[in-house]
Amino acid sequence: MSQIFFDNWETLFRTLIIGVLAYVSLVILLRISGRRTLSKMNAFDMVVTVALGSTLATILLNRDVALAEGVLAFALLIGMQYLVTWSSVRVPWVRKIVTGEPALLVYDGNLLSSALKRARVTEDEIHSAVRSSGSQTLEHIKAVVLETDGSFSVVKQENSQATTSLQGIVVPGKGKLDGSDLH
Template sequence: MFFTNWASLGRIAVVGVMVYVGLILLLRTSGKRTLSKMNAFDLIVTVALGSMLASTLLNKSVALADGLLGMGMLIGLQYVITWLSVRYSAVDKLVKAEPTLLVYQGQFLHAKMKAERVTEGEILTSLRERGIASLAEAAAVVLENDGTLNALQHESADAPHSALKNVPKP
């Protein structure tokens, strides 16, 4: 239960180092966006990579080459999807959620908050993190496609926020 044999531990040590080095090389060659904090699609790929790493490391029936090929395939598919999403808006809309406006011109948008399951407390926290003292000072709070809340302070009374260009208004 606590110890099978030295060969099993030796396999884990050798395969562990090799799969780690292989994964680092795959990630370095695939670019910065492979594990970036972007959207649910990226999270799924990251979790799948972790699962493949664990399977390759701990499952004796998974060969090192099989694990590396599986991880390489996932990273390659991720690269293709991000490449396509940059070039084709239909692919981008398929894999990414659009940002949601939760506060606009100092007013909570309760229907949007309810649909996105965000509380007033979470929104007030995002205001405090940006140094915005009151809801009236907030031009907007946006739930981004990666799940983060961004609060924007009023710029001026007559100038709309250009950062809200891609966010659907109420």
């Protein structure tokens, strides 16, 4: 019964020392790997982040995992993330697999119901994004895009010069926007 609350001082001391060293190692590796590791996340980045947290917890709580093994696991995960992101910048098919494509949910003030269903987004979420952008109705909205990181981008009608950011977005029934149809 006493082991539920306290096993021995050696275990606590190990957790303290390994915890500090593992945390410092993780911070150093994240700093070396660059800002991408800490930026807004797509699904791949989220998996790596969860795996890093799980690895840190394992290092802290599992006596069978040495600090060197844990730091190697950190380096492996961060190295794999670096390799995949490096490849996604240079190889289009890798980028498509890793990041996916943004989804157009509203165009010219109209909700695109089939796109909402495919993206599993409710009308309430769209209205919330529109309100957050400072607009009151969909009539003032050129487009709402579900970005690859899960956030919503709202492009207002009056930002006609800014709508070139919609280039390449697929509009159901119209195809990809090319810039000529954005104003």
